[in-house]
Amino acid sequence: MKKSRRNFIKKTLLGTTSAAAGILSPNFMIGKDILGANDRINCAIAGVRSRGKALAAAIHLQKNTKVLYSCDVDEVIIEEHNMWSKKNIGYLPKVEKDFRKLLEKKDLDVIFIATPEHWHTPMTILAMQAGKHVYIEKPCSHNAHENTLLVAAQKKYGLKVQMGNQQRSAVTSINAINDIRNGIIGEVYKGEAYYSNNRGSIGIGKKVAIPKTLDWELWQGPAPRKAYKDNIHPYNWHWFRNWGTGEIHNNGTHEIDICRWALDIDLPDSVSSVGGKYTYQDDWEFADNQQVTYKYPKEKFITWTGHSRGLIKPERPGRGVTIYGSKGSIQLDRNFYKLYDLGGNLVKSELEGEMSQTTDTRGQGQLDVNHVGNLLNAIRKDESLNAEIKDASISTMLCHLANMSQDAREELQIDQQTGKVKNNKMIMKNWNREYAEGWEPKV
Ligand SMILES: NC(=O)c1ccc[n+]([C@@H]2O[C@H](COP(=O)([O-])OP(=O)(O)OC[C@H]3O[C@@H](n4cnc5c(N)ncnc54)[C@H](O)[C@@H]3O)[C@@H](O)[C@H]2O)c1
Structure with missing residues (x-):
């Protein structure tokens, strides 16, 4: 979806400055209730091990906002999170193990x-059906079909849904995109996204007794049932298809999204992925090193280089994007904006006021504060979201398409209106996933 420049500026300015200032309007809608300026926004966090803490810390820094509930299916993690909460946010949120109680x-x-x-x-869909606004971590969906459901549900229920690609709320990135729209690097044609890490082997999982403190049934929820093994929970589920989506979704969602934003483009004409699983013989079910090219009309393109297990080069650890134009290039990451001329000379450089983590598993930092603040301002004052689901889900779709191309080992031709694949019937057959009985999301 193309945004007019006027809307773009309105959106970005409101998204950052008023979030930072914590300005409240006299009356605003939350679900069905009208809240006054002094009313508190109450939040719950589902999943409080790693990213949940970064979100709790960001909510804690907002005015008139509280983490009222922590929700997790693992009692050990809840216990540890309670201790963390006391120390870091100064109070204990109420605890619910079953997400449905929050509804x-x-x-x-x-x-x-x-x-x-x-x-x-x-x-997210259950939450909206219960009248709740949602901050949904990236990637917003596990499969392509879920994107369509999310967008339809948001349209139906009219609640705010922000995806957790927090660099959309980085002041330096917003400035860079404004400069790009004003022609600072001429005609933009290429977005180069990369992520580089040295993740280890996840081994071959052993079937072991389910810990008494973990509700494995509720952990699995919508996913078809699998035996509990010792290398899934926590965190390594990322690398299993039943629950996770691989590195391109885990980190590419951030960087590919920034490229798409900078080039002002949505779905591509074609997607091709090469790569594979090169490093360890283990349970990891995705490519661990992947190179993707998205081709767009007018010879624009985005590339993704994902080195999950084995750094790209010693001088290129971490993550980031470079946007190329006819007059120069721009490097962006969560914490800076650097402008270069065609000869590679640095012309301008901006640093984010407060730094955010770029390579740890939590991603905590000021961008979370901005991004959460933007959601709260959207709820309170109907401000535009910096990563509203209709737009953000397109970036998630790009990652799904790349994984599909990687699996099919062929270039996919894409219908630019629907994101559907035109040249591979098998992919369209597997567009959705199987769900555990009773859990299939419906709008
Ligand atoms: N935006 C970012 O920068 C960023 C950074 C890190 C992670 N993430 C995203 O955050 C999500 C969580 O990642 P993580 O690294 O914290 O994973 P994790 O495995 O460390 O934590 C997930 C938690 O969810 C809990 N959980 C599972 N089922 C649940 C249920 N039904 N109800 C409540 N809790 C449940 C687990 O017990 C666990 O404590 C992922 O989608 C990841 O991609 C985003």
Whole structure:
């Protein structure tokens, strides 16, 4: 979807400055209730191990906002998170183990979802059906079909849904995109996204007894049932198809999204992925090194280089994007904006006021504060979201398409209106996933 420049500026300015200032309007809608300027926005966080903490810290820094509930299916993690909460936010949120209990809470306005990815869309839709606004961690969906459901549900229920690609709320990135729209690097034609890490082997999982402190049934929720093994929970579910979506979704969602934003483009004409699993013989089910090219009309393109296990080059650790134009290039990451001329000379450089983590597993930092603030301002004042689901889901779709091309080992031709694949019937047959009985999301 193309945004007019006027809307773009309105959106970005409101998204950052008023979030930072914490300005409240006299009356605003939350779900069905009208809240006054002094009313608090109450939040719940589902999934409080790693990313959940970054979100709790960001919510804590907002005015008149509280983490009222923590929700997790693992009692050990809840216990540890309670201790973390006391120390870091100074109070203990109430605890619910079963996400569905949150849906009944009359005092709850927003649900933040930081669970594994098979839960993201089903939880978001259930939350909206219960009248709650949602902050949904990236990627917003586990499969392509869920994107369509999410967008339809948001349209139907009219609630705010922000995806957790927080660099959309980085002041330096917003400035860079404004400069790009004003022609600072001429005609933009290429977005180069990369991520570089040295993740280890996840081994071959052994079937072991389910810990008594973990509700494995509820952890699995919408996903078809699998035996519990010792290398899935926490975190390594990312690398299993039943629950996770691989590195391109885990980190590419951020960088590919920034390229798409900078080039002002949505779905591509074609997607091709090469790569594979090169490093360890283990349970990892995705490519661990992947190179993707998205081709767009007018000879624009985006590339993704994902080195999940084995750094790209010693001088290129971490993550970032470079945007190329006819008059120069721009480097962006979560914390800076650098402008170069065609000869590679640095012309301008901006640093984000407060730094955010770029390579740890939590991603905590000022961008979360901005991004959460933007959602709260959208709820309070109907400000535009910096990563509203209709737009953000397109970036997630790009990652799904890349994984599909990687699996099919062929270039995919894409219908630019629907994102559907035109030249591979098998992919379209597997557009959706199987769900555990009773859990299929419906709008
Ligand atoms: N935006 C970012 O920068 C960023 C950074 C890190 C992670 N993430 C995203 O956040 C999500 C969580 O990642 P993580 O690294 O924290 O994973 P994690 O495995 O460390 O934590 C997930 C938590 O969710 C809990 N959980 C599982 N099912 C649940 C349910 N039904 N109800 C409540 N809790 C449940 C687990 O017990 C676990 O504590 C992922 O989607 C990831 O991609 C985003």
